[in-house]
Amino acid sequence: MATIKDVSSESGFSIATVSRVVNNPDLVARSTRERVQRAISNLGYVPNSAARMLHKQTASYGGLVSSSFGTEYHSTIAEGVEVAFQETRLLCINVGSNMTAEGELEAYRLLTNFQCKAIVLHSDRLELEILKRLMHENPSLAVVGRCVDGFEKRCAYVDNFEVGRGAARHLLACGHRYVGQVLGHEEYSVTRVRSQGFTQVIEDAGFGTDPLPQFSANFSQVTAAERVESFLVAQPNVTALFCHNDQMAWGVMDYCKRAGVRIPQDLAIIAVDDLKLSQFMKPRLSTIALPLNQIGYTAGRLALAGALDNVKISGLQNLIGHKLIVRDTT
Amino acid sequence: MATIKDVSSESGFSIATVSRVVNNPDLVARSTRERVQRAISNLGYVPNSAARMLHKQTASYGGLVSSSFGTEYHSTIAEGVEVAFQETRLLCINVGSNMTAEGELEAYRLLTNFQCKAIVLHSDRLELEILKRLMHENPSLAVVGRCVDGFEKRCAYVDNFEVGRGAARHLLACGHRYVGQVLGHEEYSVTRVRSQGFTQVIEDAGFGTDPLPQFSANFSQVTAAERVESFLVAQPNVTALFCHNDQMAWGVMDYCKRAGVRIPQDLAIIAVDDLKLSQFMKPRLSTIALPLNQIGYTAGRLALAGALDNVKISGLQNLIGHKLIVRDTT
DNA sequence: CTGTTAGCGCATTCAC
DNA sequence: GTGAATGCGCTAACAG
Numbered sequence: 001m002a003t004i005k006d007v008s009s010e011s012g013f014s015i016a017t018v019s020r021v022v023n024n025p026d027l028v029a030r031s032t033r034e035r036v037q038r039a040i041s042n043l044g045y046v047p048n049s050a051a052r053m054l055h056k057q058t059a060s061y062g063g064l065v066s067s068s069f070g071t072e073y074h075s076t077i078a079e080g081v082e083v084a085f086q087e088t089r090l091l092c093i094n095v096g097s098n099m100t101a102e103g104e105l106e107a108y109r110l111l112t113n114f115q116c117k118a119i120v121l122h123s124d125r126l127e128l129e130i131l132k133r134l135m136h137e138n139p140s141l142a143v144v145g146r147c148v149d150g151f152e153k154r155c156a157y158v159d160n161f162e163v164g165r166g167a168a169r170h171l172l173a174c175g176h177r178y179v180g181q182v183l184g185h186e187e188y189s190v191t192r193v194r195s196q197g198f199t200q201v202i203e204d205a206g207f208g209t210d211p212l213p214q215f216s217a218n219f220s221q222v223t224a225a226e227r228v229e230s231f232l233v234a235q236p237n238v239t240a241l242f243c244h245n246d247q248m249a250w251g252v253m254d255y256c257k258r259a260g261v262r263i264p265q266d267l268a269i270i271a272v273d274d275l276k277l278s279q280f281m282k283p284r285l286s287t288i289a290l291p292l293n294q295i296g297y298t299a300g301r302l303a304l305a306g307a308l309d310n311v312k313i314s315g316l317q318n319l320i321g322h323k324l325i326v327r328d329t330t
Numbered sequence: 331m332a333t334i335k336d337v338s339s340e341s342g343f344s345i346a347t348v349s350r351v352v353n354n355p356d357l358v359a360r361s362t363r364e365r366v367q368r369a370i371s372n373l374g375y376v377p378n379s380a381a382r383m384l385h386k387q388t389a390s391y392g393g394l395v396s397s398s399f400g401t402e403y404h405s406t407i408a409e410g411v412e413v414a415f416q417e418t419r420l421l422c423i424n425v426g427s428n429m430t431a432e433g434e435l436e437a438y439r440l441l442t443n444f445q446c447k448a449i450v451l452h453s454d455r456l457e458l459e460i461l462k463r464l465m466h467e468n469p470s471l472a473v474v475g476r477c478v479d480g481f482e483k484r485c486a487y488v489d490n491f492e493v494g495r496g497a498a499r500h501l502l503a504c505g506h507r508y509v510g511q512v513l514g515h516e517e518y519s520v521t522r523v524r525s526q527g528f529t530q531v532i533e534d535a536g537f538g539t540d541p542l543p544q545f546s547a548n549f550s551q552v553t554a555a556e557r558v559e560s561f562l563v564a565q566p567n568v569t570a571l572f573c574h575n576d577q578m579a580w581g582v583m584d585y586c587k588r589a590g591v592r593i594p595q596d597l598a599i600i601a602v603d604d605l606k607l608s609q610f611m612k613p614r615l616s617t618i619a620l621p622l623n624q625i626g627y628t629a630g631r632l633a634l635a636g637a638l639d640n641v642k643i644s645g646l647q648n649l650i651g652h653k654l655i656v657r658d659t660t
Numbered sequence: 661c662t663g664t665t666a667g668c669g670c671a672t673t674c675a676c
Numbered sequence: 677g678t679g680a681a682t683g684c685g686c687t688a689a690c691a692g
Contacts, residue, residue, distance in 0.1 A: 004685060
């Protein structure tokens with residue numbers, strides 16, 4: 001890798017001059033500029049971003065930490081963030097967190113050290129106290145996926161308690177009395193909150209048990225398909241299931257198809273997300289739709305607003321609405 | 331942001347000692363270490379990655395440059411890359427290229443400056459000569475999505491010429507004689523190569539026109555839905571369409587549903603990718619399946635192999651197979 | 661218009 | 677065991 005020094009000796013000018021032709025070409029004489037530029041392309045010189053960032057207080061990057069790249073859920077949110085950053089001409093850097101709290105933190109640190117102008121942290125596992133500290137330190141940090149109290153204005157989130165309540169009300173309205181849940185990762189805050197909302201409504205209606213019939217499938221289709229059979233055997237009275245995301249619902253439906261369990265007659269299903277596939281499968285999945293792309297975009301704008309003065313967020317709702325979509329599975 | 335200097339003065343020890351407790355705790359006396367560590371946590375000190383990278387010749391990151399985060403196509407490949415990196419305990423940094431050649435290059439440079447151990451470049455637009463130069467310079471760079479001659483062994487790619495030929499043969503076998511194409515971005519190499527393969531077979535069969543009826547829709551569902559009507563009006567004899575990806579096929583099908591065009595009776599469709607949705611829609615989409623996740627994983631391994639000695643790639647196929655899946659649209 | 665110099669934060673010799 | 681000094685590559689004063 002050629003450095004600025006190499007260009008300097010190759011062209012015969014000082015490194016300062018080389019730096020100028022790269023950053024402020026107008027400040028340098030035409031003939032000099034041309035000779036330096038020739039040296040630059042001869043050597044294939046490209047400025048080292050690390051050194052640049054070390055020196056300057058800013059860079060043209062926006063950062064996103066996300067636990068995974070592959071799922072539609074994560075990638076749709078990521079796309080929204082990316083669009084927001086692009087509007088401000090920031091290159092978007094997306095760092096995976098390997099689904100651990102340490103990974104989330106490491107990814108975040110990396111991004112701050114890279115001098116990202118704005119950072120969106122899609123945090124599932126980090127402790128609330130740490131999150132608060134980070135948001136306190138860094139005004140251009142926005143959080144997606146959960147609400148950090150005291151910093152609500154910089155979180156793009158869904159009222160997951162209300163999502164859980166909505167699912168329960170719908171199942172009750174359909175006449176179900178003995179209902180269960182398929183949970184995502186139990187350590188994730190979203191899982192706890194949705195479960196609390198769901199449980200509250202069921203209990204208030206007088207149909208609660210402690211605990212409610214439930215099992216965890218880590219938000220994964222395959223895992224849900226594997227675990228649902230033994231659950232159903234142990235809980236033969238359950239007539240409806242609240243799946244904490246669409247993918248786990250798909251897994252349950254995979255099993256039901258194989259096992260001859262009829263949906264919704266034998267088992268009703270309500271889920272959360274409304275991924276693309278859910279309206280096309282048979283039967284079509286009833287679900288609580290989340291505007292994922294908008295969530296990401298909002299978070300991106302929020303982060304940007306903390307960094308740049310000219311970014312307006314008036315009229316931007318950071319508490320994102322959700323919507324029950326009743327289809328064939330309930 | 332606290333720096334190593336702050337920790338130094340807070341603890342009363344030199345910055346060298348602080349550096350040691352961070353990187354080589356064993357080299358420092360227990361009591362000193364403890365006092366320094368206390369200072370570190372008081373100040374919330376975290377080493378600056380940029381400075382670190384500037385000094386060291388290596389870091390624990392793997393990099394990916396990808397033109398977009400949101401599509402299933404890109405995110406599935408990205409997931410494969412991420413998994414490969416994770417196996418070697420590298421955090422994966424994914425930088426968007428904003429779909430421009432300059433963006434691809436800038437993203438790549440960023441990643442090298444960050445001292446990424448291995449880099450996967452999902453390049454659609456960069457000129458071949460530049461690509462060759464980069465691969466020559468950097469042995470731990472792998473390319474995904476196309477084949478760079480002279481560096482085949484470090485490319486994870488599909489034989490797109492053969493993909494185009496396969497699509498044409500299938501359409502011919504179905505009895506179609508007057509066929510057209512829906513192209514992706516015309517600047518992308520993948521578009522050119524698939525088109526050449528397709529055209530060759532059609533011409534060899536004696537049904538070629540110059541050019542073939544075709545239009546571009548930038549790999550986008552919405553764009554395809556918008557543009558297909560005027561195309562069909564101008565080309566009323568076309569009975570079958572080769573869409574260069576599933577998403578554009580979906581767009582065409584959206585239009586056909588609205589316009590009352592029957593598939594496959596009035597218009598047959600063959601596409602490429604086999605995204606999740608394609609087997610569930612009605613009618614189910616005939617398509618040439620690409621193992622996207624495997625492509626990404628392979629590219630990740632290839633890049634790693636160029637960087638680390640202990641990464642084995644024996645038995646790893648870098649020319650990835652594709653497979654025609656005939657469903658309802660042909 | 662161009663060159664010299666200091667310093668960004670850190671890891672690493674080399675002395676002590 | 678610990679500290680002082682050097683340099684990674686670059687930009688931004690400050691001189692000339």
